[in-house]
Amino acid sequence: MLNRTRLLAVARKEVIQLRRDIRSLIMAFVLPVLLLVLFGYAISWDVQNIETGVLDRDGSARSRELIDAFRSSGYFDIRKQLEDEDEIDRLLDRGGVRIVLVIPTDFSRDVGAGRPARLQAIVDGSDANTATIALGYARAIVQSYSRNVLFQGERVTTPIESQTRVWYNEELLSRNMIVPGLVAVIMMIIAAMLTSLTIAREWERGTMEQLAATPVGRGEVVLGKLLPYVAIGLIDVVVVSVIGVVLFDVPFRGNAALLMILSTAFLIGALGLGIFISAVSRSQLLATQMAMILTFLPAFLLSGFMYAIEVMPTALEAITYLVPARYFLVVTRGIFLKGVGVEVLRVQGLLMIAFAVVGLAAAIRVFKKEIAR
Amino acid sequence: MPTTDRDVAVQADDLTRRFGPVLAVDGLSFHVKRGELFGLVGPDGAGKTTTLRMLSGVLPPSSGDARLGGTSVVEDPEEVKHRIAYMSQRFGLYTDLTVMENLAFYADLFEVPKGEREERLERLFHFSNLGPFRDRLAGALSGGMKQKLGLSCALIHQPEILLLDEPTFGVDPISRRDLWLIVHDMVAEGVTAIVSTAYMDEAERFDRLAFLHRGRVVALGSPDDLVDAMEGELLVITVDRVRQARQAVTGHAAVQLAAVFGDQLHVMVSSAQRDGPAVRSALEDWGFTVSGFQEAEPGLEDVFIHRIARADANAAEERA
Numbered sequence: 046m047l048n049r050t051r052l053l054a055v056a057r058k059e060v061i062q063l064r065r066d067i068r069s070l071i072m073a074f075v076l077p078v079l080l081l082v083l084f085g086y087a088i089s090w091d092v093q094n095i096e097t098g099v100l101d102r103d104g105s106a107r108s109r110e111l112i113d114a115f116r117s118s119g120y121f122d123i124r125k126q127l128e129d130e131d132e133i134d135r136l137l138d139r140g141g142v143r144i145v146l147v148i149p150t151d152f153s154r155d156v157g158a159g160r161p162a163r164l165q166a167i168v169d170g171s172d173a174n175t176a177t178i179a180l181g182y183a184r185a186i187v188q189s190y191s192r193n194v195l196f197q198g199e200r201v202t203t204p205i206e207s208q209t210r211v212w213y214n215e216e217l218l219s220r221n222m223i224v225p226g227l228v229a230v231i232m233m234i235i236a237a238m239l240t241s242l243t244i245a246r247e248w249e250r251g252t253m254e255q256l257a258a259t260p261v262g263r264g265e266v267v268l269g270k271l272l273p274y275v276a277i278g279l280i281d282v283v284v285v286s287v288i289g290v291v292l293f294d295v296p297f298r299g300n301a302a303l304l305m306i307l308s309t310a311f312l313i314g315a316l317g318l319g320i321f322i323s324a325v326s327r328s329q330l331l332a333t334q335m336a337m338i339l340t341f342l343p344a345f346l347l348s349g350f351m352y353a354i355e356v357m358p359t360a361l362e363a364i365t366y367l368v369p370a371r372y373f374l375v376v377t378r379g380i381f382l383k384g385v386g387v388e389v390l391r392v393q394g395l396l397m398i399a400f401a402v403v404g405l406a407a408a409i410r411v412f413k414k415e416i417a418r
Numbered sequence: 419m420p421t422t423d424r425d426v427a428v429q430a431d432d433l434t435r436r437f438g439p440v441l442a443v444d445g446l447s448f449h450v451k452r453g454e455l456f457g458l459v460g461p462d463g464a465g466k467t468t469t470l471r472m473l474s475g476v477l478p479p480s481s482g483d484a485r486l487g488g489t490s491v492v493e494d495p496e497e498v499k500h501r502i503a504y505m506s507q508r509f510g511l512y513t514d515l516t517v518m519e520n521l522a523f524y525a526d527l528f529e530v531p532k533g534e535r536e537e538r539l540e541r542l543f544h545f546s547n548l549g550p551f552r553d554r555l556a557g558a559l560s561g562g563m564k565q566k567l568g569l570s571c572a573l574i575h576q577p578e579i580l581l582l583d584e585p586t587f588g589v590d591p592i593s594r595r596d597l598w599l600i601v602h603d604m605v606a607e608g609v610t611a612i613v614s615t616a617y618m619d620e621a622e623r624f625d626r627l628a629f630l631h632r633g634r635v636v637a638l639g640s641p642d643d644l645v646d647a648m649e650g651e652l653l654v655i656t657v658d659r660v661r662q663a664r665q666a667v668t669g670h671a672a673v674q675l676a677a678v679f680g681d682q683l684h685v686m687v688s689s690a691q692r693d694g695p696a697v698r699s700a701l702e703d704w705g706f707t708v709s710g711f712q713e714a715e716p717g718l719e720d721v722f723i724h725r726i727a728r729a730d731a732n733a734a735e736e737r738a
Contacts (some may be wrong), residue, residue, distance in 0.1 A: 053526070054527055057526075066514065255504070367433060416471060
């Protein structure tokens with residue numbers, strides 16, 4: 046049914062056009078690397094070296110000990126010793142520090158007498174995420190400090206001891222989450238943005254009318270247009286993965302072949318969706334906008350890449366089940382970080398294949414060799 | 419002599435196309451014989467493009483049908499596409515591909531055997547003089563060369579039937595001549611060609627033609643037959659204020675039709691000898707200065723204007 050000569054002719058034509066279109070080339074090869082570097086460096090949910098100010102009213106050995114405990118934890122960067130309370134406001138306002146620790150005058154006296162001592166932490170809540178994490182760290186440090194004081198450095202055993210161990214992302218580095226996730230997001234962007242233009246462009250420039258009057262089949266047009274983009278997408282998977290591993294130290298524990306196979310399926314689905322959008326809209330501008338809304342934004346916001354799906358409102362969470370990138374994200378993170386194989390990713394794998402079939406079928410079905418109604 | 423099916427390359431039967439409430443093509447019927455150069459002539463909006471799109475299988479008719487080489491465009495548009503070459507009005511080739519890449523693309527789509535390509539390309543380059551520009555991007559070609567490239571791409575697979583939509587539109591005179599040379603050459607080799615044009619002076623070139631007006635055929639036949647069938651005789655009058663003169667003379671009892679041709683007035687009367695002097699003196703009575711007055715053979719343009727006027731009169735009558 047598919048004629049090889051015609052299919053390859055369409056693919057070859059598409060490659061030549063891509064090669065001569067600097068905008069598409071940038072989108073295909075520069076944008077993914079740019080996104081990776083940008084996200085890899087810029088987005089980090091890790092909180093470290095929180096700028097901290099200290100107002101030590103006590104000025105005793107005890108209070109200095111406590112400050113040392115904060116400093117040596119690595120989470121707090123003591124930037125400023127404050128002299129009086131008026132400074133707190135100013136420092137927080139200017140963003141010089143995010144948290145101010147206030148040690149009251151009778152801190153060491155209370156601690157020495159065995160009375161509960163009060164400690165104040167004033168946090169800049171404008172970045173709620175960092176604030177919560179900073180408070181958590183502060184609480185933990187103070188707790189371990191008071192335990193030391195209580196037992197005067199003796200080793201004690203508490204009735205229940207909890208030990209936490211993190212698997213897969215031992216250091217809880219957010220870039221280990223971001224880089225594999227970005228592979229999925231970049232695929233989606235490339236696929237949708239590039240392909241949504243290709244058929245719409247042919248309608249706009251009048252080349253489709255000419256093409257429609259030839260014996261070329263719609264399957265040949267759709268597949269021929271798809272092939273070069275699958276190749277670009279796979280090159281991007283490799284490039285992004287290699288940069289992720291080499292530059293960002295992201296672990297790659299799984300099977301590279303499995304990643305490539307499932308990426309191919311995901312790409313075909315995403316590309317099919319792009320061509321579908323292109324064929325429906327028949328205008329490049331509309332196609333780009335539809336691609337943004339239907340593919341890019343969901344992949345970015347609703348796939349679990351940026352925001353955890355578990356904390357989304359129920360209605361929004363329901364929508365995420367329709368976002369293919371959600372499942373592909375499980376695949377990439379699973380293969381990168383956990384090193385899991387088909388036995389674990391069976392459902393996601395089948396969903397990828399289903400996505401490919403549906404995307405392709407939709408594209409071929411909606412594409413007509415007829416000019417405007 | 420009745421024509422048999424074998425001799426008919428294209429047969430349109432009651433071909434109709436609506437776009438919403440608009441009837442773009444209204445019950446078109448005509449046939450084109452094998453090896454004939456057939457014209458679709460008419461002003462913009464007459465339905466030429468819509469007709470050619472339906473014939474080439476890219477636009478389904480609302481009703482009616484057309485057979486190309488015996489194959490119906492309604493039943494099997496894809497089969498029709500193997501036999502034809504269609505060149506749309508708008509330049510439909512890839513501007514970011516070179517001349518050669520465009521030709522190779524179309525050769526692939528029509529599965530032209532590799533062994534035959536070299537020879538065909540040589541021939542097409544010989545016709546079109548595009549050889550020196552084979553590595554130039556199509557977008558960088560002049561308008562005339564673009565059209566010749568479009569025609570070359572259409573001819574690369576040696577089609578039985580050529581459908582060309584205003585190939586000479588907006589093209590310089592030299593390229594225009596080249597294009598017609600190519601078309602005449604193909605027809606001489608037995609190819610059937612249907613070519614549309616809005617230029618009346620190109621109508622003489624066709625073996626036969628259909629003159630379209632508002633989606634209907636208002637004249638059909640060879641240029642000679644159409645002129646011969648013209649009733650009445652033509653007066654060519656050179657007069658000042660030619661447009662007012664036309665208005666004035668239109669009401670005259672002896673005048674069937676009056677039209678402006680440049681700075682001259684063409685007036686149809688049933689007998690030049692009998693009605694001529696009356697028309698002339700009437701014009702002079704109304705204060706016009708007649709500086710030239712002669713009887714002439716009507717041309718194709720006179721026929722078209724006559725037919726349009728008649729069609730519009732009929733349509734007005736139908737409405738009333």
